[in-house]
Amino acid sequence: MTRTLLRLAALVVVVGATPGCFLFGLSHRIDRDLLEQIPNEEKLLLFDAENGVYIAKDEIQDARRAVEDAEHALERAERYDDVIQTRKESGAAIDTPQVINALSEWNAARIELRQAEVAYREQQVSTAESRLWASRARYERAKARLVKDFDPEEGADIDVVDFDEQVKDLEADEQEEQKALDELEKQMQLARGKYNQLSVRLQKMSGGAYGGPWADLAD
Numbered sequence: 001m002t003r004t005l006l007r008l009a010a011l012v013v014v015v016g017a018t019p020g021c022f023l024f025g026l027s028h029r030i031d032r033d034l035l036e037q038i039p040n041e042e043k044l045l046l047f048d049a050e051n052g053v054y055i056a057k058d059e060i061q062d063a064r065r066a067v068e069d070a071e072h073a074l075e076r077a078e079r080y081d082d083v084i085q086t087r088k089e090s091g092a093a094i095d096t097p098q099v100i101n102a103l104s105e106w107n108a109a110r111i112e113l114r115q116a117e118v119a120y121r122e123q124q125v126s127t128a129e130s131r132l133w134a135s136r137a138r139y140e141r142a143k144a145r146l147v148k149d150f151d152p153e154e155g156a157d158i159d160v161v162d163f164d165e166q167v168k169d170l171e172a173d174e175q176e177e178q179k180a181l182d183e184l185e186k187q188m189q190l191a192r193g194k195y196n197q198l199s200v201r202l203q204k205m206s207g208g209a210y211g212g213p214w215a216d217l218a219d
Contacts, residue, residue: 025133028162030143037151049135049142056132063124070121074114080107099206106198106211113195116188123184127177134170141167 035043084103087095141163148155202211 049139052135059128067121070117109195113191116191120184130174130177134174137167
């Protein structure tokens with residue numbers, strides 16, 4: 001479990017900027033009702049911060065769909081072992097022991113690649129989730145600054161420094177998640193390089209019968 005998720009799970013008591021306000025995962029939050037006295041033209045400052053939240057939400061959904069696609073690709077690769085066993089027993093001229101061995105080695109690399117892709121996509125979800133929390137923190141900070149600047153009475157008890165620290169902590173978590181994502185991407189690229197090399201060799205050995213770009217469509 002990442003540091004972000006651990007900290008979110010631990011936050012069962014929230015000390016908000018306004019009593020009674022609660023947003024799981026954020027220690028400091030501004031109720032939107034406090035923005036009623038803020039001039040509409042000043043609220044334009046919130047648009048970028050709010051837009052960042054929407055973008056992060058969309059990113060999470062895209063990442064979750066990518067996980068499903070990667071899992072299906074892994075399942076296809078794993079099922080292909082049964083196809084290889086069938087080819088061993090086919091007696092076809094193309095299925096020489098050398099070709100079958102190359103096919104087995106190729107599919108093992110394919111499975112390794114698909115596993116790396118699943119891990120990478122899962123980390124994309126985690127990274128996007130941490131980005132969402134950082135975006136929410138920036139949005140709350142933007143609200144805090146508006147209330148502090150344009151409604152001094154309501155903003156008297158608001159300490160913007162608290163919101164700055166909240167943003168800093170969540171952005172640090174986001175950076176950790178991004179580092180983990182970058183490392184998994186490197187591992188995935190290494191696995192893809194190995195797979196591509198074996199694909200080229202297999203295509204040459206089999207006269208194009210195996211290892212082509214259509215291979216992932218085969219069960």
